[in-house]
Amino acid sequence: MIKALAFNxxxxxxxxxxxxxxxxxxxxxxxxxxxxxxxxTKKLKVNPCQGCFNCWLQxxxxxxxxxxxxxxxxxxxxxxxxxxxxxxxxDGMCAPMKNLLDRMIPLAQPFIELRDGHYRHVVRExxxxxxxxxxxxxxxxxxxxxxxxxxxxxxxxKNMGKEFAGALLRPHGAVLGGMVEMGVPLDDILEAxxxxxxxxxxxxxxxxxxxATVSRELMPSETYLHTLNExxxxxxxxxxx
Ligand SMILES: Cc1cc2nc3c(=O)[nH]c(=O)nc-3n(C[C@H](O)[C@H](O)[C@H](O)COP(=O)(O)O)c2cc1C
Numbered sequence: 001m002i003k004a005l006a007f008n009x010x011x012x013x014x015x016x017x018x019x020x021x022x023x024x025x026x027x028x029x030x031x032x033x034x035x036x037x038x039x040x041t042k043k044l045k046v047n048p049c050q051g052c053f054n055c056w057l058q059x060x061x062x063x064x065x066x067x068x069x070x071x072x073x074x075x076x077x078x079x080x081x082x083x084x085x086x087x088x089x090x091d092g093m094c095a096p097m098k099n100l101l102d103r104m105i106p107l108a109q110p111f112i113e114l115r116d117g118h119y120r121h122v123v124r125e126x127x128x129x130x131x132x133x134x135x136x137x138x139x140x141x142x143x144x145x146x147x148x149x150x151x152x153x154x155x156x157x158k159n160m161g162k163e164f165a166g167a168l169l170r171p172h173g174a175v176l177g178g179m180v181e182m183g184v185p186l187d188d189i190l191e192a193x194x195x196x197x198x199x200x201x202x203x204x205x206x207x208x209x210x211x212a213t214v215s216r217e218l219m220p221s222e223t224y225l226h227t228l229n230e231x232x233x234x235x236x237x238x239x240x241x
Contacts, residue, residue, distance in 0.1 A: 028197025
């Protein structure tokens with residue numbers, strides 16, 4: 001059975017916009033037979049990497065810090081699929097997700113090898129060649145807001161000896177949770193997220209048509225701009241009353 005481990009680093013956890021896409025995606029994975037575990041970084045105690053390299057040179061494979069990473073590293077090592085779900089913060093993943101990735105360096109060895117034409121650290125034994133899926137939501141309208149995050153996650157996958165399997169990206173997604181609450185019809189988007197989960201587990205990849213539906217336009221850019229600016233103005237006006 002395929003083991004999937006998902007991390008959601010939104011501080012808004014299950015109530016955030018990132019979760020609106022992540023939830024059906026994970027459901028689809030379960031439907032297709034995967035064993036899925038979801039963890040919120042906000043509930044985890046993961047201290048920042050101290051950069052001491054003890055995990056390479058003093059206690060190989062083990063970090064000296066006594067926190068939730070002790071429980072997480074074996075799970076990460078054994079996962080066939082890693083789902084990294086993060087809201088876009090300042091054009092990248094939010095800090096708890098980056099913190100988590102930094103703390104994965106005990107999974108590598110200090111030795112350097114030539115892998116796919118590039119020098120990389122050797123992956124420690126017993127570590128599965130996992131696939132990585134990115135799920136992200138951003139506030140601005142355009143799809144290109146995800147460009148820098150995509151470059152980063154793809155590079156991190158190569159760095160860590162993992163396979164980047166694709167991304168579920170939701171631009172102008174700051175209104176997504178609100179639209180679901182208001183009953184705006186978004187069934188095609190939610191169903192596409194679920195279908196992407198099924199495809200990933202069943203076929204090992206996700207179709208570009210399905211991923212395009214997850215990212216489809218919610219409203220014209222001018223309407224989005226106008227709606228958000230009006231809303232912000234109303235909220236600020238309400239402070240004066
Ligand atoms: C600190 C911070 C930085 C953000 N930076 C960006 C950004 O660079 N680009 C963008 O499009 N949205 C940005 N956003 C908006 C979030 O990506 C957006 O609100 C998203 O829907 C939050 O997802 P969540 O509800 O799952 O936390 C930022 C939000 C915060 C709080």
